[in-house]
Amino acid sequence: MIQFDQVSKRYPTGQIGLEDTSFQVDRGEMVFLTGHSGAGKSTLLKLIMLMERATQGQVRVGGRNLRSMGRSQIPALRREIGVVFQNHQLLFDRSVFENVALPLQIAGYSAQDTGKRVRAALDQVGLLDKEKLSPIALSGGEQQRVGIARAVVHKPSLLLADEPTGNLDPKLSAEIMALFERFNQVGVTVLIASHDLALIARMRHRVLTLKEGRLVADG
Amino acid sequence: MVDSGRGASRTKNTIRGATATPRRSSADERRAVEAKSRKKFQVRRKARPDSSERVSGALLHHQQMCRQSLSRLASTPVASLMTCLVMAIALVLPSVMMVAVNNIKQLSAGWDGTPQLTLYLRTNSEPVELMKRLSADSRIESLVYLSADQALAEFEQYSGLADITAQLDNNPLPAILVLRPELGALQGDGGGKLVAEMQALPQVDLASLDLEWIERLRQILQLTERASWLLATLLAMAVLLVIGNTIRLAIENRRSEIVVIKLVGGSDAYVRRPFLYTGLWYGASAGLIAAFLVQVLVLLVEGPAERLAELYQSRFELQGLGLEATLLLVVSGALLGWCGAWLASFRHLRDIEPR
Ligand SMILES: Nc1ncnc2c1ncn2[C@@H]1O[C@H](COP(=O)(O)OP(=O)(O)O)[C@@H](O)[C@H]1O
Ligand SMILES: [Mg+2]
Numbered sequence: 001m002i003q004f005d006q007v008s009k010r011y012p013t014g015q016i017g018l019e020d021t022s023f024q025v026d027r028g029e030m031v032f033l034t035g036h037s038g039a040g041k042s043t044l045l046k047l048i049m050l051m052e053r054a055t056q057g058q059v060r061v062g063g064r065n066l067r068s069m070g071r072s073q074i075p076a077l078r079r080e081i082g083v084v085f086q087n088h089q090l091l092f093d094r095s096v097f098e099n100v101a102l103p104l105q106i107a108g109y110s111a112q113d114t115g116k117r118v119r120a121a122l123d124q125v126g127l128l129d130k131e132k133l134s135p136i137a138l139s140g141g142e143q144q145r146v147g148i149a150r151a152v153v154h155k156p157s158l159l160l161a162d163e164p165t166g167n168l169d170p171k172l173s174a175e176i177m178a179l180f181e182r183f184n185q186v187g188v189t190v191l192i193a194s195h196d197l198a199l200i201a202r203m204r205h206r207v208l209t210l211k212e213g214r215l216v217a218d219g
Numbered sequence: 220m221v222d223s224g225r226g227a228s229r230t231k232n233t234i235r236g237a238t239a240t241p242r243r244s245s246a247d248e249r250r251a252v253e254a255k256s257r258k259k260f261q262v263r264r265k266a267r268p269d270s271s272e273r274v275s276g277a278l279l280h281h282q283q284m285c286r287q288s289l290s291r292l293a294s295t296p297v298a299s300l301m302t303c304l305v306m307a308i309a310l311v312l313p314s315v316m317m318v319a320v321n322n323i324k325q326l327s328a329g330w331d332g333t334p335q336l337t338l339y340l341r342t343n344s345e346p347v348e349l350m351k352r353l354s355a356d357s358r359i360e361s362l363v364y365l366s367a368d369q370a371l372a373e374f375e376q377y378s379g380l381a382d383i384t385a386q387l388d389n390n391p392l393p394a395i396l397v398l399r400p401e402l403g404a405l406q407g408d409g410g411g412k413l414v415a416e417m418q419a420l421p422q423v424d425l426a427s428l429d430l431e432w433i434e435r436l437r438q439i440l441q442l443t444e445r446a447s448w449l450l451a452t453l454l455a456m457a458v459l460l461v462i463g464n465t466i467r468l469a470i471e472n473r474r475s476e477i478v479v480i481k482l483v484g485g486s487d488a489y490v491r492r493p494f495l496y497t498g499l500w501y502g503a504s505a506g507l508i509a510a511f512l513v514q515v516l517v518l519l520v521e522g523p524a525e526r527l528a529e530l531y532q533s534r535f536e537l538q539g540l541g542l543e544a545t546l547l548l549v550v551s552g553a554l555l556g557w558c559g560a561w562l563a564s565f566r567h568l569r570d571i572e573p574r
Contacts, residue, residue, distance in 0.1 A: 111279065
């Protein structure tokens with residue numbers, strides 16, 4: 001599903017985001033990505049969704065080499081991937097429903113289909129009764145769950161999450177992680193960047209550890 | 220997965236067959252995962268909208284953006300109106316020039332085909348013989364004789380200067396013969412020859428063909444028309460710039476929204492759409508306001524213009540924009556708005572990328 005082949009990312013400012021990294025994530029796997037702040041976790045996720053481009057090496061997603069993808073092909077790639085951000089990237093001038101519906105609108109679903117799918121996604125994250133509210137009226141944990149609903153509403157085969165529990169207390173964090181596990185159980189490939197080592201240790205999944213841009217442990 | 224359609228299903232199968240070997244899992248687990256992903260694949264096939272649904276989805280988005288961008292403009296009425304007014308005024312200037320040109324054209328059209336040759340006769344000359352001779356001339360279609368007294372009466376009637384002429388001791392006006400030459404006789408230098416011939420007649424003091432000033436007027440009109448097109452082009456560029464700047468600000472204001480849309484896979488066309496409709500609405504409204512302003516100007520000068528026309532013995536009705544030109548103004552406004560928005564969004568949306 002994801003394949004990194006001696007990938008390096010050097011930012012224009014000279015900082016090294018990722019250095020000579022190779023690994024593979026298979027379809028249906030759930031994998032954690034960990035390491036200190038600045039180790040390159042976000043860089044790695046950004047390379048997968050072409051928010052950044054590798055300066056060296058090959059990144060493959062779903063069998064396609066991202067190097068050969070032009071600017072115009074990026075939206076189609078991102079529509080196949082669900083992404084959850086630490087700062088959730090919600091739009092506060094739209095309702096919860098409209099936020100979650102965004103990927104479906106972009107993909108061109110009918111209004112009726114959109115309604116059904118959005119409610120199904122909100123139901124999965126336990127926010128069905130909040131659809132008409134603005135995200136600003138929700139707690140941090142609820143906002144994160146809206147972000148997750150938006151990431152899965154179009155049933156992507158790959159789900160990425162960058163520090164999805166960064167701002168949450170341990171109980172909420174565990175709930176969010178359980179949610180990701182449920183998606184993984186229905187076949188979604190999940191890759192989560194997190195530095196919450198205690199939580200990751202309890203989850204018993206494969207863990208990739210980055211240090212200063214290099215992959216130092218896999219298992 | 221990444222590519223859609225039949226190609227994708229082949230890729231998926233090969234990936235599953237060749238490389239989908241979850242680490243540290245027994246054969247049983249592996250089979251379970253494969254069954255799961257197969258099941259998901261079937262679900263996903265149904266989940267994706269097919270191409271006709273996709274088209275109607277895009278149509279839906281067009282409809283939504285069309286409505287939404289209008290209500291956005293309406294939500295800040297004063298600011299929107301200001302922008303529209305600036306563009307409308309830019310559209311009014313060339314429109315007014317063209318309305319003026321059209322009216323003068325219409326005014327001169329009556330004279331176009333039937334130029335007059337006016338012969339001012341010497342005092343005390345005998346017109347009867349001259350008239351006989353001229354009627355026999357094949358180049359002259361018709362002729363009308365106005366004695367000095369008749370000429371004075373007509374002058375008094377149309378100028379309203381009867382009081383003044385009454386104080387004159389004798390009639391200063393000469394008797395005149397108004398000829399309508401055959402059109403054919405005026406072709407080439409025929410007109411000039413005819414005038415020279417008439418001028419040479421002993422009874423004639425002055426022969427004047429009114430074709431000359433009509434020709435001059437026509438050339439002035441042509442010049443004015445060309446100038447108003449030039450002006451229109453320049454001001455169209457001004458409209459483009461105004462729209463472009465307005466859209467640039469709108470894009471800046473909605474930066475975070477654009478970032479999110481790009482993050483979840485919105486194409487350039489999708490991101491651009493609301494701004495294009497905004498430009499369209501701005502332009503169309505500006506066109507409508509401009510048409511209204513032109514009509515107001517026409518109404519304001521209508522009275523004086525008709526009084527002026529009366530002085531020239533002409534029954535003349537000032538023409539406004541008319542339905543066709545109004546439509547043209549609105550449509551070209553909308554088109555300009557759309558183009559301006561396209562240019563601005565092409566330039567500025569590229570710079571907004573999620574980081
Ligand atoms: N846009 C950027 N421009 C320059 N350097 C960057 C940029 N993003 C990240 N970096 C650098 O790349 C390295 C890895 O950062 P990042 O991938 O954000 O790490 P993490 O997510 O693990 O905290 C850091 O040294 C960081 O300073
Ligand atoms: Mg990070």
